[in-house]
Amino acid sequence: MDIVIIGLLLGGTYALMAIGLQLQYGVARIMNLANGEILIAGAFSTFWFYAATKASPLFALFLVAPAAFALNWAIYRVLILPLVRRAKSQGKLEVDSILATFGLSFISVGVMLAIFGGEYLDYSYLSQPIFIFGERYGLNRVVAFFASVLLCGALYLWLHKTRAGLALRAVAVNPGAAGLVSINVARASALAFALGGAVTAVGGGLLSMFLTFDVSLGVVFTLKALIIVILGGVGDIRGTILAAFILGLAETAVATLIDPGLTLAAAYILFMIVLLVRPEGLFGRRTA
Amino acid sequence: MNKIDERQQPVAAETALEFRAGFAFTAGEKRNLLVSALVFIVVACVPLIFDGYVLQLTISIAMYTALATSWLLFSGPTNYIALSTAAFFGIGMYIAAGGIDLLPYPVLILASGVAGALMAAVVGLATLRVSGVYFVIFSLGLAELVRQIMTWLQHVLGTMSGLYVTIERSEPMYFWQLLLLTAAVFLVGWWIGRSRLGFALRIIGNDELVAVHCGINTARAKVALFVISSTFASIEGAVVAPRWGYVEPVVAFSPFLSFQVVIMALLGGTHRLWGPLVGVIPFVLVWEVIAIYFPSQTTLLLGVCFLLIVYVIPNGITGLIEDALNRRKKLGGPASGVGPLQRALEVSANPVARPATTAEKQ
Numbered sequence: 001m002d003i004v005i006i007g008l009l010l011g012g013t014y015a016l017m018a019i020g021l022q023l024q025y026g027v028a029r030i031m032n033l034a035n036g037e038i039l040i041a042g043a044f045s046t047f048w049f050y051a052a053t054k055a056s057p058l059f060a061l062f063l064v065a066p067a068a069f070a071l072n073w074a075i076y077r078v079l080i081l082p083l084v085r086r087a088k089s090q091g092k093l094e095v096d097s098i099l100a101t102f103g104l105s106f107i108s109v110g111v112m113l114a115i116f117g118g119e120y121l122d123y124s125y126l127s128q129p130i131f132i133f134g135e136r137y138g139l140n141r142v143v144a145f146f147a148s149v150l151l152c153g154a155l156y157l158w159l160h161k162t163r164a165g166l167a168l169r170a171v172a173v174n175p176g177a178a179g180l181v182s183i184n185v186a187r188a189s190a191l192a193f194a195l196g197g198a199v200t201a202v203g204g205g206l207l208s209m210f211l212t213f214d215v216s217l218g219v220v221f222t223l224k225a226l227i228i229v230i231l232g233g234v235g236d237i238r239g240t241i242l243a244a245f246i247l248g249l250a251e252t253a254v255a256t257l258i259d260p261g262l263t264l265a266a267a268y269i270l271f272m273i274v275l276l277v278r279p280e281g282l283f284g285r286r287t288a
Numbered sequence: 289m290n291k292i293d294e295r296q297q298p299v300a301a302e303t304a305l306e307f308r309a310g311f312a313f314t315a316g317e318k319r320n321l322l323v324s325a326l327v328f329i330v331v332a333c334v335p336l337i338f339d340g341y342v343l344q345l346t347i348s349i350a351m352y353t354a355l356a357t358s359w360l361l362f363s364g365p366t367n368y369i370a371l372s373t374a375a376f377f378g379i380g381m382y383i384a385a386g387g388i389d390l391l392p393y394p395v396l397i398l399a400s401g402v403a404g405a406l407m408a409a410v411v412g413l414a415t416l417r418v419s420g421v422y423f424v425i426f427s428l429g430l431a432e433l434v435r436q437i438m439t440w441l442q443h444v445l446g447t448m449s450g451l452y453v454t455i456e457r458s459e460p461m462y463f464w465q466l467l468l469l470t471a472a473v474f475l476v477g478w479w480i481g482r483s484r485l486g487f488a489l490r491i492i493g494n495d496e497l498v499a500v501h502c503g504i505n506t507a508r509a510k511v512a513l514f515v516i517s518s519t520f521a522s523i524e525g526a527v528v529a530p531r532w533g534y535v536e537p538v539v540a541f542s543p544f545l546s547f548q549v550v551i552m553a554l555l556g557g558t559h560r561l562w563g564p565l566v567g568v569i570p571f572v573l574v575w576e577v578i579a580i581y582f583p584s585q586t587t588l589l590l591g592v593c594f595l596l597i598v599y600v601i602p603n604g605i606t607g608l609i610e611d612a613l614n615r616r617k618k619l620g621g622p623a624s625g626v627g628p629l630q631r632a633l634e635v636s637a638n639p640v641a642r643p644a645t646t647a648e649k650q
Contacts, residue, residue: 031421031424033428079595082599091367091420094420094421095367095369096598096602098369098424099369099550099554099594099598100595100598100599102369102371102547102550102594103591103592103594103595103598104591104595105591106547106587106588106590106591106594107587107588107591107592107595108591109587109588109591110585110586110587110588110589110590110591111588113584113587113588114584114585114588219428219429219432219543220429220432222428223425223428223429223432226425226428227425230422230425258440259440259443261436261439261440261443262436262437262440263436264429264432264433264436265433265436265437267429268426268429268433271425271426272414275414275415275418275422276414279418279419279422
């Protein structure tokens, strides 16, 4: 029971960061290996805000989100767009964007090392217990979970009920065809990339309320987000949310039953299963 | 039994034919082999003349050349970016460090090669059948995964997190070992390049769909090459381990190494076997300067170097050289720029010129 509830709480927060990557990879078609670093930057900024103002970290998210949006918009415009223009094929773009974002992730780590230093980040906010079914859980986990669920819901509605969301989904399905029905694909991609970065950073802010971070952890979160996206199926938010819960549960199970240091192994086992059984993901469409 | 024999016979005959053709060298190939052998002998004399700092630098160069070239064996022709060098290198290190008191050193080197090959086979079989992106993702976290498992194993077994590798080796000895390994990588790479496997891989790299339609078992070819490439990285880990003296998970599985290897290979250019060599030498020298003057900004500067290479010289130094040569050659002819694709096609067209055997039949 313990495992299930902690797993679900963790999964709910993972969902947000994975939706961020889903927007970047599913819609903008950029495999962003620097995604985890954006998340870490969000976490550290939230920490700073809390340390400086002592106000709720949730307020920090109102600053983190626009900042991350602007930063990612700039990254897309300056770094990614030249690659998109240069690419002769989808495959070439994939290789180039993997290389570029891989380099970017090291730059981000270097910059964050210079700004934040190499220590572990840990702050205690709302660390009083809350009782669910007679068991104790950290209130901060529950608050982060509900904040994440709220944001996921809002994003889902936005994607499915508004014109802009429809445009984004159209680009996700087929960028070429989306262009034919007068959707500005370049704009939509930039929007999706920036929005994805903002969502990931907010996810990082929420995770920082109950997890310990240090600068070099970005790659682990990139990997978790990637595995969630693949497990759920590229281009489908429902799948991403479901997969996030599965990963949260699997990780918590491994951490409690075997060893807390093996969480990545749990993610990899899930990844292996997906690759062997259903490479297109839970909700993915099988393509040629 | 009989049935199986019948089916296998043509394949066996074909393989034998191909094997014999593998020894039929053209004049150009003979010349290249001779030149390479001479260079090898000259370079092997370096420790006899220099010692101290210069020797250290040449050891670094030999080490990274072997790693970057073995990386290129797989990632060059297929265009699948492997980010897992550190995982295999670390495995080799750990096998050397963990077994140094139990088994003779040469056996450990062999064992690390086998372990690396096995892990590469598992990873390859899981990911390379599906798509390139999954392979990249899997390789991205592989070092971290193995590090977690190693740390956990040491925790469970109750051993210390760090291991000492105590074995007496002089610096020139390391150099000769690494040089030998580099030569082996080059020989294998050259051999693959003119073999059927290499031809298949170049087709896969140019267009995987075409390769499938040619009847190439793309998954098998990719896995085979990934195994070869990773085995070298593991062996090198075992070779270098005693020089480091002390091995612990954070150091052995540092993501930095994977990154450095990719960067050096890209700087040199991935279309030629000797590309990484051209990249490694300037990189190691520049890196020395960075490590001395900006010791705390290495990650940042490495990232900046990497982006510069990706954006400014996507085809590496060898690409630049070839562009320059082509331009000179075409001064009188039609002024058409040769793109990377065309160049790749030219490279892949080369092996067809060898004695016609089986590659064409595919």
